[in-house]
Amino acid sequence: MKLLTLSFLLCALLALSLAAEKSHVVKRATSCPSGWTKYGSRCYLYVAASYTWAQAERYCVAQGGNLASVRSSTEYNWLRSYIYSRARSYRMTWIGGSDAQQERYWFWSDGTPFRYNSWCSGMPRTSSSYNCLVMNYSACRCSLDYPCTHRYPFVCVRK
Template sequence: MTSAFLFALGLCLASVLVTGDEEPCCPFGWTKFGSRCFNFNYNSKIWADAERTCISFGGNLASVHSLEELNLLKAWMNRVTSHLAQTWIGGHDAVKEGVWLWSDGSSLNFTQWAHGQPNNSGDEDCVEILCERKLKHIRRSREQLTGNRHTAQREQK
């Protein structure tokens, strides 16, 4: 984990909203994984700015709830970045030190992190994925999903 002051890339994530018999779809430029859509943002940002970017797209930084999701995200991020990357995701303990949550409000119940992580080293309050590449973010949108760069996630419409 690194300090929230490090510039990074991010991943935004979105949950899928299914209505009737329609096949859920993601917004243009977003990638569907299961019931969520992801978008990878190549602009380096601090964690809080990455989360605000995801919110502006109707989502949050990505949340991870299983090893399968983590492996899918890491494989996808390795494909879209083609270089070493640390990527912001939505985990944080900014509300109460040592109590980790996802920025989308869900509990951080996934525990298969690297040994001793998250560890609050350097008084950090944020979670990142190290994919042996550089920092971006993944957006989470309410339509589907897109982390030190960041990945956004959002609901499908």
């Protein structure tokens, strides 16, 4: 009987120890890497270096993410504030929208649907040379399509 009780206690301690370890792993997975900022369930990284849109996307992918996708006006406004806090101005900044694959069909580079946008008046243009999304344009801080070869800072996002 003592052996059975001892075995039961040992199994219980082992189970508790594994549960605590799993809980610790989950906790670490929900935090952001050093230099990244958490907002909602995602982590953001502002990169001040000026890259083309494609270079910026490659950089973000190498960091385990993509150029930022925006899902709501609340997120867009937070992203503007985040850029301002890093750059000390509302700099024009690449985010992950593009219609380079098919004109007028906008997609986020992370594969999520392009449902929210904050286009400037008259945007997007229908020219095949304006295929990438830049935010913080002009005093209205809106978004516009721009040639992908221009160089701007950018924001990466990862889950």
